[in-house]
Amino acid sequence: MHVELYxxxxxxxxxxxxxxxxxxxxxxxxxxxxxxxxxxxxIDPTALDxxxxxxxxxxxxxxxxxxxxxxxxxxxxxxxxxxxxxAGRPVTFRITSADVVHxxxxxxxxxxxxxxxxxxxxxxxxxxxxxxxxxxxxxxxxVMHHMMAGKVIVKPEAR
Amino acid sequence: xxxxRLAAAHVGVAVAAFGVASSMGxxxxxxxxxxxxxxxxxxxxxxxxxxxxxxxxxxxxTFFIMGLGYALSQAQLGRxxxxxxxxxxxxxxxxxxxxxxxxxxxxxxxxxxxxxPPLQAHPLFYIxxxxxxxxxxxxxxxxxxxxxxxxxxxxGVALPLAMHGTLANIIIWYLATTGLxxxxxxLIIPWSLGWVKTIDPMxxxxxxxxxxxxxxxxxxxxxxxxxxxxxxxxxGGRLFSDRLARMVFILFVVLSTPVGFHHQFxxxxxxxxxxxxxxxxxxxxxxxxxxxxFTVIASLEVAGRLKGATGLFNWIGKLPWGDPLFASxxxxxxxxxxxxxxxxxxAAYAMNSMVHNTAWIMGHFHxxxxxxxxLSFMGGTxxxxxxxxxxxxxxxxxxRVQPYLWFLGMSFFSISYHIAGLRGLPRRVYxxxxxxxxxxxxxxxxxxxxxxxxxxxxxxxxxxxxxxxxMATGRRIDTPPFEFAVPLVPVAAPGLWDRFGxxxxxxxxxxxxxxxxxxxxxxxxxxxxxxxFQPF
Numbered sequence: 001m002h003v004e005l006y007x008x009x010x011x012x013x014x015x016x017x018x019x020x021x022x023x024x025x026x027x028x029x030x031x032x033x034x035x036x037x038x039x040x041x042x043i044d045p046t047a048l049d050x051x052x053x054x055x056x057x058x059x060x061x062x063x064x065x066x067x068x069x070x071x072x073x074x075x076x077x078x079x080x081x082x083x084x085x086x087a088g089r090p091v092t093f094r095i096t097s098a099d100v101v102h103x104x105x106x107x108x109x110x111x112x113x114x115x116x117x118x119x120x121x122x123x124x125x126x127x128x129x130x131x132x133x134x135x136x137x138x139x140x141x142x143v144m145h146h147m148m149a150g151k152v153i154v155k156p157e158a159r
Numbered sequence: 160x161x162x163x164r165l166a167a168a169h170v171g172v173a174v175a176a177f178g179v180a181s182s183m184g185x186x187x188x189x190x191x192x193x194x195x196x197x198x199x200x201x202x203x204x205x206x207x208x209x210x211x212x213x214x215x216x217x218x219x220x221t222f223f224i225m226g227l228g229y230a231l232s233q234a235q236l237g238r239x240x241x242x243x244x245x246x247x248x249x250x251x252x253x254x255x256x257x258x259x260x261x262x263x264x265x266x267x268x269x270x271x272x273x274x275x276p277p278l279q280a281h282p283l284f285y286i287x288x289x290x291x292x293x294x295x296x297x298x299x300x301x302x303x304x305x306x307x308x309x310x311x312x313x314x315g316v317a318l319p320l321a322m323h324g325t326l327a328n329i330i331i332w333y334l335a336t337t338g339l340x341x342x343x344x345x346l347i348i349p350w351s352l353g354w355v356k357t358i359d360p361m362x363x364x365x366x367x368x369x370x371x372x373x374x375x376x377x378x379x380x381x382x383x384x385x386x387x388x389x390x391x392x393x394x395g396g397r398l399f400s401d402r403l404a405r406m407v408f409i410l411f412v413v414l415s416t417p418v419g420f421h422h423q424f425x426x427x428x429x430x431x432x433x434x435x436x437x438x439x440x441x442x443x444x445x446x447x448x449x450x451x452x453f454t455v456i457a458s459l460e461v462a463g464r465l466k467g468a469t470g471l472f473n474w475i476g477k478l479p480w481g482d483p484l485f486a487s488x489x490x491x492x493x494x495x496x497x498x499x500x501x502x503x504x505x506a507a508y509a510m511n512s513m514v515h516n517t518a519w520i521m522g523h524f525h526x527x528x529x530x531x532x533x534l535s536f537m538g539g540t541x542x543x544x545x546x547x548x549x550x551x552x553x554x555x556x557x558x559r560v561q562p563y564l565w566f567l568g569m570s571f572f573s574i575s576y577h578i579a580g581l582r583g584l585p586r587r588v589y590x591x592x593x594x595x596x597x598x599x600x601x602x603x604x605x606x607x608x609x610x611x612x613x614x615x616x617x618x619x620x621x622x623x624x625x626x627x628x629x630m631a632t633g634r635r636i637d638t639p640p641f642e643f644a645v646p647l648v649p650v651a652a653p654g655l656w657d658r659f660g661x662x663x664x665x666x667x668x669x670x671x672x673x674x675x676x677x678x679x680x681x682x683x684x685x686x687x688x689x690x691x692f693q694p695f
Contacts, residue, residue, distance in 0.1 A: 007457070022439060112512045145588065
């Protein structure tokens with residue numbers, strides 16, 4: 001196939017640019033273990049009240065000092081609210097929904113996952129800056145969707 | 160040449176849907192910015208988001224693409240084989256659209272155009288949408304029958320380029336809508352009728368995005384077709400490379416579907432490695448768009464130089480910026496340079512967490528669907544109408560201004576929402592103030608976006624006025640000929656990029672590779688279904 005020289009050069013450059021983009025994505029994924037929340041775990045959304053964890057979702061400090069937060073999203077609130085966590089320590093969020101699909105986005109951070117009924121979303125973040133953060137539901141979930149918000153209070157590490 | 164009432168009927172429905180959806184869009188922009196107006200309310204807002212999404216993304220686009228396909232088939236192949244079947248498909252699709260629209264407008268289907276279960280709409284919403292899709296399948300069959308008939312008479316001749324693009328798009332559409340059909344027919348309709356009590360929301364989402372991303376290429380390819388085959392002609396140039404245009408269309412056939420997980424990065428239930436695999440195919444699909452940028456712009460440079468331009472850039476000034484079709488397509492391309500790079504950010508696996516489901520996404524797809532595809536279709540309408548109706552275009556001064564107004568309005572709208580999204584504004588909220596505490600971070604931005612929305616609405620009114628005036632009162636003329644760009648190097652015989660059978664098999668293989676294992680894994684878990692909810 002005959003291709004003009006300039007077009008040939010352009011295609012090589014475009015290909016190289018895509019390889020660089022992908023190199024960054026795959027490189028950070030492989031070396032920094034940076035990946036989107038992709039936990040696989042199922043749960044009965046109609047029986048959350050019988051789940052030891054999600055019948056009373058709460059903040060739990062583990063033996064190694066890390067923190068696990070279980071969250072139930074439902075029209076039109078998050079439980080628990082507010083969520084109090086320490087700064088500078090890994091916090092693992094475990095989120096599920098009691099009704100429709102919700103979003104769980106801690107505004108101003110990269111904590112952003114879907115809350116899907118029947119499944120548990122799980123990811124770990126570290127809040128380095130103390131303060132109050134808003135949790136916004138970012139998936140349409142009904143007529144009061146825009147009012148569905150919560151709070152994360154990050155307390156300075158007591159040393 | 161005769162008029163083409165079939166094509167005109169499709170374009171008419173498309174423009175009607177566009178008009179209704181536009182008026183809803185402007186009110187949504189005002190609502191997010193907390194401008195009060197009579198009847199403003201939560202229920203009506205989410206209802207209108209649903210109507211805007213369905214009418215723009217599924218009705219305006221699909222009907223316009225079907226109409227354009229019939230017009231091109233008549234123009235390039237000299238035939239539409241199965242006209243009566245085509246009219247049947249038209250009425251089927253229109254009937255389905257009216258049924259779905261009825262459930263939306265009466266508040267029984269406020270589930271947005273993504274209709275994620277366990278939100279549940281009235282069964283007629285899903286059935287109506289299915290009839291629209293079935294109508295489009297029959298459209299594809301009519302076009303394929305026309306191509307086969309033409310090929311029998313022209314052995315050893317490559318398919319004319321615009322029809323090559325149309326056929327590629329039909330294959331993409333069949334691949335994409337297979338996922339949607341499984342979701343709606345197997346999972347949702349039995350559940351919405353109460354025959355099945357529960358549904359797995361993750362499985363439904365996965366089938367939806369099998370369809371949801373190739374859908375954007377279904378919108379994009381007709382725009383590319385106009386850029387490659389019509390735009391250089393209007394500008395007075397030549398198509399720089401016919402062969403590469405064919406390669407581009409085929410690459411979309413191969414790559415458009417195995418990419419859906421980049422819409423599901425934030426979802427549970429799908430492993431990180433499969434999400435990464437879809438990221439790689441998503442980036443690969445940037446390549447044909449890069450090639451398109453070169454070929455189309457080089458074709459336009461040829462046009463400028465044929466008109467006597469000599470310097471490095473002054474050929475740009477020689478282009479017909481006052482022609483409504485040319486201006487629409489050129490601004491659509493410009494929007495796509497920004498929209499395309501934004502898309503690369505959305506698809507970037509880790510960076511996606513910063514923008515997922517924020518207003519950034521609204522800003523993004525109003526550049527790609529809302530400008531690249533929509534503005535190309537609007538320009539395409541100005542080009543089609545005289546040729547399919549046999550009527551002179553009316554209100555041409557409005558048609559000349561309209562593309563620039565659209566681009567201006569969209570700039571305000573899209574830039575504001577991109578920034579607001581980075582600051583954390585979620586998409587699709589009735590009020591940007593949310594619960595009242597955070598609104599400050601994006602307050603001015605939502606208001607600028609609303610001003611953009613008003614400008615867009617004025618532009619939309621201009622477009623609808625031109626179409627209605629032309630259809631009703633345009634002076635009757637002999638239909639002008641359809642003229643397509645001539646390639647610099649003419650294509651003689653069909654080559655590798657004309658082998659649709661081969662490439663379709665490759666594409667099906669890639670879809671199976673990308674989806675079989677993740678879906679089997681999903682089905683293999685102990686799963687608990689969700690009962691329906693109607694919180695609207």
